[in-house]
Amino acid sequence: MNFTIEGLDQETGARAGTISTAHGHIETPIFMPVGTGGTVKAVHHKDLEESIRAEIILGNTYHLYLRPGLDVLTEAGGLHRFMSWNRPILTDSGGYQVYSLTHRRKLNPEGVTFQSHIDGSRHFFSPEKVIDIQRVIGADIIMAFDECTPYPCGHDDARKSMKMTHDWLDRCCVHFDKFTGLYGHEQSLFPIVQGSTYKDLRLDSARYIADCNRDGNAIGGLSVGEPKALMYEMTALVCEVLPRDKPRYLMGVGTPENILESIGLGVDMFDCVMPTRNARNGMLFTSEGIINIRNKKWQSDHQPIDASGSVYVDQHHSRAYLRHLFVAGEMLGPMIATMHNLSFYLWLVKEARRQILAGTFSSWKNGLTERLSRRL
RNA sequence: GGGGGAGUUCCAGAGCGGUCAAAUGGGGCAGACUGUAAAUCUGUUGGCUAAGCCUUCGGAGGUUCGAAUCCUUCCUCCCCCA
Numbered sequence: 001m002n003f004t005i006e007g008l009d010q011e012t013g014a015r016a017g018t019i020s021t022a023h024g025h026i027e028t029p030i031f032m033p034v035g036t037g038g039t040v041k042a043v044h045h046k047d048l049e050e051s052i053r054a055e056i057i058l059g060n061t062y063h064l065y066l067r068p069g070l071d072v073l074t075e076a077g078g079l080h081r082f083m084s085w086n087r088p089i090l091t092d093s094g095g096y097q098v099y100s101l102t103h104r105r106k107l108n109p110e111g112v113t114f115q116s117h118i119d120g121s122r123h124f125f126s127p128e129k130v131i132d133i134q135r136v137i138g139a140d141i142i143m144a145f146d147e148c149t150p151y152p153c154g155h156d157d158a159r160k161s162m163k164m165t166h167d168w169l170d171r172c173c174v175h176f177d178k179f180t181g182l183y184g185h186e187q188s189l190f191p192i193v194q195g196s197t198y199k200d201l202r203l204d205s206a207r208y209i210a211d212c213n214r215d216g217n218a219i220g221g222l223s224v225g226e227p228k229a230l231m232y233e234m235t236a237l238v239c240e241v242l243p244r245d246k247p248r249y250l251m252g253v254g255t256p257e258n259i260l261e262s263i264g265l266g267v268d269m270f271d272c273v274m275p276t277r278n279a280r281n282g283m284l285f286t287s288e289g290i291i292n293i294r295n296k297k298w299q300s301d302h303q304p305i306d307a308s309g310s311v312y313v314d315q316h317h318s319r320a321y322l323r324h325l326f327v328a329g330e331m332l333g334p335m336i337a338t339m340h341n342l343s344f345y346l347w348l349v350k351e352a353r354r355q356i357l358a359g360t361f362s363s364w365k366n367g368l369t370e371r372l373s374r375r376l
Numbered sequence: 377g378g379g380g381g382a383g384u385u386c387c388a389g390a391g392c393g394g395u396c397a398a399a400u401g402g403g404g405c406a407g408a409c410u411g412u413a414a415a416u417c418u419g420u421u422g423g424c425u426a427a428g429c430c431u432u433c434g435g436a437g438g439u440u441c442g443a444a445u446c447c448u449u450c451c452u453c454c455c456c457c458a
Contacts, residue, residue: 036412058411096411104413117413148411192411223410231410251411258410273412280415281408296405326415327404334415 001140001188001215003247011362013239013266016353019216019247021140022185023080023088026055028247028268029352031259031345032090034276036060037067038083041276042331042338045085051311052342056087056140058271061133062094062101065123066116070136078138078183090271091139093130095192095220096252099148107147109164127171131189138183143218144172146192151225158196165194166208173212188215190249193238196221197230206241216247219267223253232261239266256285256348256372260365263352270349275341280334282326285344289374291319293337298323305336311343 007016019026033040033048035057040048048054059079068082076082079089097114098105104115111126127145134142146165149158169191176189191209195201209217219238222231235250242248249269250262259270275285284291286306291298301319309315313336325333355361 032411034412041412042415060412063412090411092411097413099411101413143411146411218411220411225410249411254410272410273414274410277412277414277416278409281417283409292406294406329415331415 001186003216003245005245007357009264009356009361010359012264012365013236014263014352014356014361015244015266015268016356017247017268019088019268021056021088021188023086023140024055026088027350027353029259029263029349029356030055030269031275031349032056032058032269032271033342033345034058034271034273037063038079040338040342042280042334043276043342045083047339048342049087052339052346054087054342054346057085057089059089059091059137059139060094060097061091061130061137061143062097062114062125064091064137065094065133066118070133073136073138074182078136080138080183088141089137089139090141091134091137091143092251093134093143093145094125095143095146095148098146099150099224102150109167111145111168127168128175131172131175135179135182135187138181138185139187140185141188141190141216142176144169144189144191146194146220148221148224149194149196151197153196155196155198155201158194158198158201162194162196162201162205165192166205169209169212173214190214190216190218192218192220192251193242194221195234197226197234199234199237202234202237203241206238210242214246216249216269217242218249218251220251222250223258223272228258228261231258232265235262235267236265256345257369259345259348260352260369260372263349263356264362264365275345276338279337279341282333282337283341284337285341285372286376287344287347287368288371289376290372291376293319293323293333294326295323305340306344309340309344310347311339313339314343 002020003017005015005017017028033054040057073082098112106113111124113122113124115122130145145168147161149161181187191212191214193205193209195205222234239248247268250267252272253262253270254272282292282294284293287308298319303319304315305317305319305322306314317336322336355364
């Protein structure tokens with residue numbers, strides 16, 4: 001994997017760059033749609049590639065391990081072939097499930113035992129096993145196994161958890177370096193900064209992660225309920241420490257505003273379920289604000305879904321029609337809404353990149369941010 | 377013609393003397409959602425000069441301190457037998 005920086009914003013820490021992987025280039029800053037179980041929910045690959053123009057998508061180690069399972073993935077020759085997606089893939093390690101499935105797992109220094117949410121069966125995930133699974137999946141970028149701490153988290157607990165995540169990282173690196181990929185293409189391992197909302201821990205963790213000297217670095221454990229000011233503060237702090245010449249990935253973030261702000265802090269990569277999940281629940285993000293398409297006020301609004309939107313559903317369908325689809329429970333509703341939201345997110349990061357390269361990022365961001373969280 | 381059953385708040389459907397403005401589900405309206413246990417979850421859903429009051433359980437009348445609940449009668453619908 002290779003990362004080059006093509007532009008730096010003068011007023012903020014924003015960068016425009018390009019990541020090269022075995023499955024193609026990714027222009028940064030980038031938003032990566034979440035495709036947990038081998039699909040970005042409600043969108044076909046053709047739309048994802050040609051209309052939304054996603055450059056990289058996510059998969060999830062825990063979910064793919066449970067379903068379809070490693071045998072099927074091995075037979076298929078990895079996730080790219082299994083799902084017929086030839087662009088880059090990044091897999092999360094299951095660290096988020098340590099957080100989100102907290103009532104279904106037992107954690108100890110060796111690893112985590114999950115009780116499957118599907119059939120209740122027990123599965124042990126160690127740092128080594130998580131690397132092995134991600135070798136079978138074959139993603140271009142794979143994540144170290146970490147513990148994503150909840151918010152709030154006491155300083156002592158956060159410190160212990162961070163220490164354990166660092167130990168797990170060392171084990172991931174050793175195991176990762178011991179073997180090569182199964183399908184002949186390069187894979188890169190990204191370590192993850194933890195440390196909850198504590199400056200001292202975040203700094204320690206960022207230094208530790210930076211010292212691993214991997215192809216890219218991730219920031220985890222944020223956007224778990226803390227105030228956004230704290231999230232920005234931690235992100236800023238960590239970005240100061242993480243190497244400039246490698247991509248920085250802020251995991252699980254976020255709202256359009258979160259993304260713009262974090263780009264300004266020097267983050268290059270983002271993922272979040274928000275555009276896809278919220279789309280399925282009737283919430284649309286636009287450059288003019290937020291639309292809850294189920295609201296009665298759209299009943300007779302025959303304007304395009306988003307007049308300034310770039311994807312074809314924005315121009316070819318009205319708000320009244322999309323509302324009708326949601327109210328009637330038609331599955332085309334979530335499909336159209338997901339296409340809209342993802343293409344808006346991709347537009348957002350593409351435009352950010354363009355503005356960075358043009359030297360106008362800061363003023364553009366400030367003007368847009370005001371409008372993003374409005375309710376239409 | 378004879379016998380039986382039923383009419384409840386937007387709908388379906390509980391309740392069968394006071395704790396009933398009335399369970400539950402649906403529908404409606406609104407909200408939440410941040411490395412996806414999510415096409416999910418939550419709130420709300422008669423009116424008002426709101427810790428109270430008013431109008432509601434097919435219509436009218438009655439019994440009772442008190443009725444959606446009991447009685448009389450009328451109207452409407454359904455089923456069975458001729």
